[in-house]
Amino acid sequence: EAGVTQSPRYAVLQEGQAVSFWCDPISGHDTLYWYQQPRDQGPQLLVYFRDEAVIDNSQLPSDRFSAVRPKGTNSTLKIQSAKQGDTATYLCASSDPGQGLYEQYFGPGTRLTVL
Amino acid sequence: GEKVEQHESTLSVREGDSAVINCTYTDTASSYFPWYKQEAGKSLHFVIDIRSNVDRKQSQRLTVLLDKKAKRFSLHITATQPEDSAIYFCAASPQVVGQLTFGRGTRLQVYA
Numbered sequence: 001e002a003g004v005t006q007s008p009r010y011a012v013l014q015e016g017q018a019v020s021f022w023c024d025p026i027s028g029h030d031t032l033y034w035y036q037q038p039r040d041q042g043p044q045l046l047v048y049f050r051d052e053a054v055i056d057n058s059q060l061p062s063d064r065f066s067a068v069r070p071k072g073t074n075s076t077l078k079i080q081s082a083k084q085g086d087t088a089t090y091l092c093a094s095s096d097p098g099q100g101l102y103e104q105y106f107g108p109g110t111r112l113t114v115l
Numbered sequence: 116g117e118k119v120e121q122h123e124s125t126l127s128v129r130e131g132d133s134a135v136i137n138c139t140y141t142d143t144a145s146s147y148f149p150w151y152k153q154e155a156g157k158s159l160h161f162v163i164d165i166r167s168n169v170d171r172k173q174s175q176r177l178t179v180l181l182d183k184k185a186k187r188f189s190l191h192i193t194a195t196q197p198e199d200s201a202i203y204f205c206a207a208s209p210q211v212v213g214q215l216t217f218g219r220g221t222r223l224q225v226y227a
Contacts, residue, residue, distance in 0.1 A: 031212060042119075042204050042217030043159070056214055091158065095212070102211040103149065103161035 002026070004107035006092050012113045013082045021077045021110045025094030033104060034067055034077050035091040043091055049075065082114045117142040119207050121218035128225055134192045136221045138205035141186065145207040148181060148188050149215065153202045162203075163190070166211070195225045 005024045013019055025032050031050050035043035046065065047057040051072035060067065064083075069075040079086055089111045093104040118141045128134045140148075149164035165172045165179040165188065172179045178191040188207075192199055202222050206215040 040219070042206070042219050043215075044217070045214050048213065059214075093159075097212040102147070103164065104159075104215070105161070106151075106159040108158050 006107040023092030029094035033093040117216040140207040144209040
């Protein structure tokens with residue numbers, strides 16, 4: 001079974017530029033999470049979906065970040081105008097709690113550097 | 116909101132010895148406590164979890180202990196092996212699905 005896939009693996013931007021991250025969760029997993037992991041810190045939840053619905057986006061900086069999962073499968077996280085403080089690894093994870101499986105499966109991440 | 120603290124930022128043990136990583140949390144509503152491992156250059160991988168209806172859970176060489184009164188939980192690894200070397204993250208959540216609050220991670224080094 002294929003794991004969670006993410007692209008791109010790396011991105012380098014100037015401040016003010018936009019960037020999109022793409023995630024393909026494990027097939028059949030209805031819950032999808034986006035995390036931001038700054039260097040030497042633990043992941044911090046940005047937003048999570050069940051199917052296509054946003055369940056919690058309270059930690060998403062809404063003025064510059066947006067996330068969608070239109071068909072309840074793949075998801076895109078976008079940063080409209082990047083800042084140096086956005087430098088971090090962006091992780092996507094998925095889970096299938098409907099099957100009583102609560103563990104989250106993480107993708108390899110996208111390492112973003114904002115200059 | 117919830118805050119999770121991992122008390123050891125680094126831990127170094129001899130191969131075959133035991134390792135213990137300690138975490139505390141602040142929100143009494145937290146009821147789900149998973150642990151994740153991140154090997155060098157790789158993403159996070161689930162290792163074990165515990166729910167608040169029990170105070171101990173074991174899986175092979177891993178044991179998680181939960182003290183709800185002290186709002187503390189710990190990961191015990193016995194008979195450590197070089198492949199246990201990684202960063203270990205503890206996390207807490209008020210429910211099994213949803214917002215996990217992670218600690219900052221503990222770098223475990225197992226040396227021969």
